Amino acid sequence: MTTASAHGPSANPDRELLRRYHVDGDVSAREALVERHLPLVRSLARRYAGRGESLEDIEQVGAIGLIKAIDRYELAREVALTTYATPNVVGEIKRHFRDRGWTIRIPRALQELNVKMSGAVERLTVRKGRSPTIAELADELDATPEQILEAVEAGSAYSPVSLSASPGTEDDLDLMEVIGEEDKEFARTDERASLEPALGELPERERRILRMRFEEGLTQTQIADRVGLSQMHVSRLIRRSLEDMRDTLSE
Amino acid sequence: MSAPAAPHTELVELETPIGREWEPVVRLVLGGVADRLGLGFEELDDLQLAVERLFAEAGAQPSVKLVLELSDDRVRAHVGPLREATIAAALQGPPEPGQLGLRRVLETVVDSFGVDEAEGGELVVRLEKRVPAR
Numbered sequence: 105m106t107t108a109s110a111h112g113p114s115a116n117p118d119r120e121l122l123r124r125y126h127v128d129g130d131v132s133a134r135e136a137l138v139e140r141h142l143p144l145v146r147s148l149a150r151r152y153a154g155r156g157e158s159l160e161d162i163e164q165v166g167a168i169g170l171i172k173a174i175d176r177y178e179l180a181r182e183v184a185l186t187t188y189a190t191p192n193v194v195g196e197i198k199r200h201f202r203d204r205g206w207t208i209r210i211p212r213a214l215q216e217l218n219v220k221m222s223g224a225v226e227r228l229t230v231r232k233g234r235s236p237t238i239a240e241l242a243d244e245l246d247a248t249p250e251q252i253l254e255a256v257e258a259g260s261a262y263s264p265v266s267l268s269a270s271p272g273t274e275d276d277l278d279l280m281e282v283i284g285e286e287d288k289e290f291a292r293t294d295e296r297a298s299l300e301p302a303l304g305e306l307p308e309r310e311r312r313i314l315r316m317r318f319e320e321g322l323t324q325t326q327i328a329d330r331v332g333l334s335q336m337h338v339s340r341l342i343r344r345s346l347e348d349m350r351d352t353l354s355e
Numbered sequence: 356m357s358a359p360a361a362p363h364t365e366l367v368e369l370e371t372p373i374g375r376e377w378e379p380v381v382r383l384v385l386g387g388v389a390d391r392l393g394l395g396f397e398e399l400d401d402l403q404l405a406v407e408r409l410f411a412e413a414g415a416q417p418s419v420k421l422v423l424e425l426s427d428d429r430v431r432a433h434v435g436p437l438r439e440a441t442i443a444a445a446l447q448g449p450p451e452p453g454q455l456g457l458r459r460v461l462e463t464v465v466d467s468f469g470v471d472e473a474e475g476g477e478l479v480v481r482l483e484k485r486v487p488a489r
Binding site for chain 2: 237
């Protein structure tokens with residue numbers, strides 16, 4: 105499968121176009137190659153759809169991989185361009201997801217466990233009047249603690265758009281506030297100054313959540329109850345907001 | 356699955372490259388420790404967030420070490436050595452009003468924190484999270 109002939113007649117026009125581009129410097133040949141192989145990019149990009157990025161965006165990232173493959177292609181190797189380009193396109197797409205901090209290729213069982221997690225956390229929180237332990241979650245979901253931890257990680261692979269709100273519980277949890285003890289080395293800031301100047305760029309919901317967490321000192325569970333999201337969703341929004349703020353500061 | 360915690364302090368050490376792709380490794384280790392101690396899911400999340408923010412602030416250094424000191428009633432995380440001078444400034448200086456900086460985040464998510472000096476003037480940040488009484 106390493107020779108061009110193994111890929112049928114379509115490999116021949118590729119070779120001619122590659123020769124024109126690499127030997128003659130014909131840029132239009134490069135454009136023609138990109139055009140010819142966009143269907144390949146589209147089909148590879150579809151595999152990564154449903155992870156929160158639009159298919160169009162994934163295709164664009166994949167197209168960069170294709171262009172890199174065309175540019176790096178060595179005529180002497182006699183490998184079909186499709187064979188050479190596929191790992192480049194896939195690699196570019198994977199790198200894109202990885203750079204966004206998202207894990208990919210999550211086993212279905214873990215995805216399903218992750219879906220059940222939010223509800224289980226809320227049920228147990230209500231039942232026990234506190235945040236459940238990993239072991240309690242494992243018992244509740246008939247899983248091992250390791251699977252629970254992996255399922256939480258699988259959740260961090262979800263993208264912003266797939267973080268759909270789950271219905272909050274109507275029970276008033278009335279949890280004990282656990283923060284606020286005096287620190288031995290660092291005295292806590294007594295007055296919790298308004299965080300408003302720091303939150304300017306964030307959407308209103310995220311600003312509200314950060315104010316509740318870092319200004320009012322509410323727990324994630326208390327916030328979840330107030331805004332009608334799951335605790336896990338609140339956790340993800342806090343993380344992402346802090347990262348966004350940091351990115352904004354470092355720009 | 357929470358085995359009875361040993362009466363003495365136990366250590367778990369991890370040295371990891373810095374980068375988002377390594378964060379799951381750190382979170383999983385902290386998760387395993389939380390399971391050992393019977394730390395609540397939300398308290399685990401707090402501890403993970405604290406360590407993640409420190410790693411994020413560690414800047415351009417290639418790797419960082421995480422030492423977890425486990426007792427029956429608390430976990431103490433030592434993160435460092437950290438070269439970044441901004442960490443010292445962020446933690447030791449007075450918190451800037453209206454800013455959601457590292458100090459404000461740590462004040463909210465862990466029970467206590469402090470800074471120890473390592474060799475060569477580098478810093479090790481100490482975070483403590485207590486296991487709530489059940």
